[in-house]
Amino acid sequence: xxxxxxxxxxxxxxxxxxxxxxSVRQAGFRAIVVDLYADRDSGEACDVLQIxxxxxxxxxxxxxxxxxxxxxAGGMENRLDLVVxxxxxxxxxxxxxxxxxxxxxxxxxxxxxxxxxxxxxxxFPETVRSQxxxxxxxxxxxxxxxxxxxxxxERLSNDRSATLIKDDYYFQREVAGRAVxxxxxxxxxxxxxxxxxxxxxSAMHESLLGSQPALPPMAYRGSYGxxxxxxxxxxxxxxxVHLLTLDLDFTGIIQADWIVDGNAAWLLEVNPRWTASMEIxxxxxxxxxxxxxxxxxxxxxxxxxxxVAIPNRTALKKILFKAIQYASSPFVVSCEKSNExxxxxxxxxxxxxxxxxxxxxxxxxxxAGTAIAIGQPIASYFKWE
Numbered sequence: 001x002x003x004x005x006x007x008x009x010x011x012x013x014x015x016x017x018x019x020x021x022x023s024v025r026q027a028g029f030r031a032i033v034v035d036l037y038a039d040r041d042s043g044e045a046c047d048v049l050q051i052x053x054x055x056x057x058x059x060x061x062x063x064x065x066x067x068x069x070x071x072x073a074g075g076m077e078n079r080l081d082l083v084v085x086x087x088x089x090x091x092x093x094x095x096x097x098x099x100x101x102x103x104x105x106x107x108x109x110x111x112x113x114x115x116x117x118x119x120x121x122x123x124f125p126e127t128v129r130s131q132x133x134x135x136x137x138x139x140x141x142x143x144x145x146x147x148x149x150x151x152x153x154e155r156l157s158n159d160r161s162a163t164l165i166k167d168d169y170y171f172q173r174e175v176a177g178r179a180v181x182x183x184x185x186x187x188x189x190x191x192x193x194x195x196x197x198x199x200x201x202s203a204m205h206e207s208l209l210g211s212q213p214a215l216p217p218m219a220y221r222g223s224y225g226x227x228x229x230x231x232x233x234x235x236x237x238x239x240x241v242h243l244l245t246l247d248l249d250f251t252g253i254i255q256a257d258w259i260v261d262g263n264a265a266w267l268l269e270v271n272p273r274w275t276a277s278m279e280i281x282x283x284x285x286x287x288x289x290x291x292x293x294x295x296x297x298x299x300x301x302x303x304x305x306x307x308v309a310i311p312n313r314t315a316l317k318k319i320l321f322k323a324i325q326y327a328s329s330p331f332v333v334s335c336e337k338s339n340e341x342x343x344x345x346x347x348x349x350x351x352x353x354x355x356x357x358x359x360x361x362x363x364x365x366x367x368a369g370t371a372i373a374i375g376q377p378i379a380s381y382f383k384w385e
Contacts, residue, residue: 006303007028007029007030007303008029008068008069008091008299008300009029009030009031009032009065009066009068009069010024010029010030010031010032010068010069010070010071010093011031011032011034011049011062011065011068011069011070011071011090012024012031012032012033012034012035012046012071012073012274013034013035013058013062013070013071013072013073013076013086014034014035014072014073014074014075014076014273014274015035015036015054015073015074015075015148015149016035016036016037016039016073016074016276016364017033017034017035017042017073017074017274018033018035018037018039018041018042018363018364019274019276019278019279019363020071020073020274020278020290021033021042021045021046022042022045022046022279022348022349023278023279023282023288023289023290023291024046024071024290025045025046026288026290026349027288027290027291027294027304027305028303028304028305029290029294029300029303030046030047031045031046031047032046032047032048032049032065032068033046033047033048033049034049034050034051034058034061034062035050035051035073036050036051036054037050037364037366038050038367039363039364039365039366039367040338040341040342040365040366040367041342041345041362041363041364041365044342044345049061049065055075055076055079055082058082058086059082059085059086062086062089062090063089067089067090067091068090068091069090069091069092069093069300070086070087070090070091070092070093071093071094071273071274071290072092072093072094072272072273072274073273073274074148074149074273074274074275074276075146075148076273077100077103077104077271077272077273078104078145078146078148079146080097080100080101083097083100084097091299093293093297093300094252094253094272094273094293095248095250095252095254095272099248099249099250099272100272102248103248103254103270103271103272104269104270104272106124106127106170109124109267109269109270110124110127112240112243112244112247113240113267115243116239116240116243116244117236117240120264121232121233121236121263121264121265122236122237122240122265122266122267123264123265123266123267124266124267125172125173125174125175125259125266125267125268126138126172126173127170127171127172127173128170128171128172129170129171130171131156131171133171134156134171135173138173138174139155139156139173139174140155140156140171140172140173140174141153141154141155141156141171141172141173141174141218142154142155142156142169142170142171143169143170143171143172144168144169145168145169145170146168149219149220149276150216150218150219150220151216151218151219151220153216153217153218154216154217154218155174155217156171172268175259175261175266176259176261177259177260177261177264177266178198178199178259178260178261179198179199179257179258179259180196180197180198180199180227180229180257180258180259180260180265181196181197181198181199181223181255181256181257181258181275181277182195182196182229182237182255182256182257182258183195183196183253183254183255183275183277183278183281183289184237184238184241184253184254184255184256185252185253185292185310186241186242186245186250186251186252186253186254187251187296188246188251190238190242191238191239191241191242191245192238192310193229193234193237193238194253194281194285194287194289194292194310194311195225195226195280195281195284195285195311196225196226196227196228196229196281197223197224197225197226197227197277197280197281198223198224198225198227199220199221199222199223200221200222200223200224200321200322200323201221202221204221204222204224204321204323205221205222205323205324208222208321208323208381208383209323209325209381211328212325212326212328213326213327213328213374213375214375215326215375220276220324221323221324222321222322222323222324222380223276223277223280223321223322224280224319224320224321224322225277225280225281225284225319225320226280226281226284226285226319229260229265230262230263232263233260233263233264233265236265237256237258237265241254241256244270251296252293252296253289253292253293254270254271254272255270255271255272255273255275255277255278256268256269256270256271257269257270257271274289276322277322279322279348280320280322282348282349283320283348283382283384284318284319284320285311285312286311287309287310287311288308288349291304291308292308292310294308295308318384318385319384319385320348320382320383320384321382321383321384321385322380322381322382323380323381323382323383324377324379324380324381325377325378325379325380325381326375326376326377326378327372327373327374327375327376327377327378328374329374330371330372330373330374331371331372332369332370332371332372333366333367333368333369333370333371333372333378334368335368337368338365338366338367338368339368341362341365341366341379342362342365344359344360344361344362345361345362345363345365346359346360346361346362346363346381346382347361348382360381360382360383360384361381361382362379362380362381362382363379363380363382364377364379364380365379366378366379
């Protein structure tokens with residue numbers, strides 16, 4: 001009997017689950033990726049169950065496998081009906097449905113920020129449900145409740161007489177600054193910032209991968225990190241997240257997106273699931289975030305191979321860039337191209353070289369025969385400096 005046989009299977013469920021599943025596997029658990037892409041490198045280390053019809057088929061497909069633990073990945077935080085249904089047969093790791101509702105409730109988050117702000121360091125952009133409530137003196141973004149990856153975000157037209165009727169959208173005032181993602185370890189006694197990343201700009205994107213197709217202005221191009229925040233901003237964030245998670249009785253790992261400008265930070269959203277930039281933090285800080293999450297779970301903690309140590313952010317010496325390669329024209333992935341990418345796969349958990357880092361390379365590698373439309377993601381390229 002293998003060690004896997006003594007542990008529950010972890011199903012990583014979402015639009016894309018490769019990076020989370022790799023972390024689950026590296027922590028010593030059997031991982032099954034349940035996502036849209038069934039990337040080739042996912043299948044190298046984990047079993048893969050491709051979603052037949054996203055998101056409608058997720059529950060029926062997972063009702064036909066052995067019960068286990070569900071780890072939510074991209075997009076699932078906005079599909080609470082599916083989370084409820086999954087929880088009837090599997091155990092969902094992380095926040096429960098009521099906690100997720102609060103983490104995604106803009107009015108609650110705005111109230112919470114306003115209650116805990118220290119000297120105006122943390123703020124929440126003005127957010128309204130109806131276009132009728134948009135103040136024409138400012139620039140606004142129109143965001144879908146069900147999108148991810150930035151493709152659901154549009155700038156509101158300057159022609160405010162035009163009526164934008166989208167029932168699943170809300171409007172948020174646009175603020176200037178650097179887009180930052182933060183990951184926190186939340187315990188009842190304290191909250192720690194594990195790491196932070198920043199979104200790569202259009203110029204960074206093209207310097208890493210060359211010319212890219214026209215993308216929506218807020219499309220996720222990738223991230224880099226980890227980065228340092230001012231002590232004032234970091235302390236204010238940790239203070240607020242501690243108050244928030246105490247109010248919701250939540251312990252575990254949580255991610256939040258911000259716009260940061262010097263000593264001011266505007267909260268955009270809280271993501272109560274695995275996010276795209278978490279693997280950057282794992283590589284840069286030489287840690288495993290799933291192990292940290294599991295160490296706070298009564299069932300999983302005894303199954304960890306070794307005690308979990310919180311990463312030392314002061315030991316950081318290198319920056320990792322993750323850039324998404326988008327298709328400039330429609331094509332079908334050849335066997336040669338797929339093999340070429342796999343031969344140059346980036347593995348953040350491999351033994352590091354004498355220089356202290358892995359080689360640059362690809363992840364989210366498509367299988368041969370995959371049809372990719374113009375503007376769709378092909379793969380992720382990782383480069384360290």
